Amino acid sequence: MTGFSADWLALREPFDLRARNPRVLDAVVAAFAGTQQLRIVDLACGTGSTLRALAPRLPAAQNWRLTDNDLSLLARASGMTRPTGVTVTTTPIDLNHDLEAALDGPVDLVTTSALLDLVSEPWLDRLAVESLARHIPLYAALSYDGRVEMKPSHKLDAAIVAAVNKHQRGDKGFGPALGPQAASAAIARFKSLGCAVGHGTSDWTGGPEDREFQMAIFAGWASAARETGDMTLGDTIEWLTFRRDQVAAGRSSLRVGHVDIFVRPTATR
Numbered sequence: 001m002t003g004f005s006a007d008w009l010a011l012r013e014p015f016d017l018r019a020r021n022p023r024v025l026d027a028v029v030a031a032f033a034g035t036q037q038l039r040i041v042d043l044a045c046g047t048g049s050t051l052r053a054l055a056p057r058l059p060a061a062q063n064w065r066l067t068d069n070d071l072s073l074l075a076r077a078s079g080m081t082r083p084t085g086v087t088v089t090t091t092p093i094d095l096n097h098d099l100e101a102a103l104d105g106p107v108d109l110v111t112t113s114a115l116l117d118l119v120s121e122p123w124l125d126r127l128a129v130e131s132l133a134r135h136i137p138l139y140a141a142l143s144y145d146g147r148v149e150m151k152p153s154h155k156l157d158a159a160i161v162a163a164v165n166k167h168q169r170g171d172k173g174f175g176p177a178l179g180p181q182a183a184s185a186a187i188a189r190f191k192s193l194g195c196a197v198g199h200g201t202s203d204w205t206g207g208p209e210d211r212e213f214q215m216a217i218f219a220g221w222a223s224a225a226r227e228t229g230d231m232t233l234g235d236t237i238e239w240l241t242f243r244r245d246q247v248a249a250g251r252s253s254l255r256v257g258h259v260d261i262f263v264r265p266t267a268t269r
């Protein structure tokens with residue numbers, strides 16, 4: 001499974017759904033109570049998980065413009081079952097180059113999930129400028145924040161997490177990524193611009209029964225850690241073997257820190 005493969009997005013979606021911060025979600029829903037028709041742009045939609053999470057809670061008449069640069073994911077998003085009253089258009093777009101174009105036209109809400117940790121500080125600034133200049137609220141869910149708890153523990157856990165967090169700050173197509181700093185940077189930036197910013201944790205939790213999910217995460221982390229050059233092959237193998245054995249034996253549990261935010265410009269339209 002690669003970072004954005006449809007298989008990985010499908011595997012993580014139930015964990016994302018369970019993790020989404022209910023208070024932040026309630027604030028999004030409350031902001032649009034009584035609205036007759038909503039026009040939403042979802043940035044980096046993948047197969048459409050944010051629509052599936054949010055649409056059932058919003059007023060019935062919704063138009064979603066789903067954007068991503070992966071045509072295969074967009075095709076899946078376009079074909080998904082959607083609630084009555086919800087219309088969907090898909091827009092293939094490179095959000096690094098064309099964020100501004102993605103937000104053109106009438107938009108009531110911008111959404112995204114698992115994107116902010118991939119972007120750079122200058123890109124975050126562009127998002128802030130564009131959403132504020134257009135007075136559009138932003139719901140950005142599931143930004144990884146660097147907190148990890150694994151049980152049972154292993155002596156190499158801290159080294160692996162440090163390497164993963166370093167890898168997270170590499171360039172993911174938007175310049176040097178904010179990685180684990182993304183949510184705190186976004187909260188600080190939007191607050192400094194006078195926005196109302198609600199936020200809360202949305203941690204993934206995996207229990208002993210969540211074998212496939214944990215196996216995929218640990219494999220991804222081992223390979224990310226190796227790519228940094230900070231872990232020896234021997235240490236990486238030792239750590240991954242231990243983790244896989246614990247998962248296979250039904251003894252492994254995992255928490256991965258994420259943060260959700262909901263930003264409201266002071267004068268929303």
Ligand SMILES: C[S@@+](CC[C@H](N)C(=O)[O-])C[C@H]1O[C@@H](n2cnc3c(N)ncnc32)[C@H](O)[C@@H]1O
Pocket residue numbers: 003004009043044045046047048049050067068069070073093094095096097112113114115172173
């Ligand atoms: C971690 S996935 C999250 C997908 C979806 N939001 C979700 O939560 O399931 C990141 C998404 O960003 C998209 N992406 C990455 N770089 C992009 C770019 N430069 N322009 C548009 N989309 C991009 C990927 O194709 C992928 O769908």
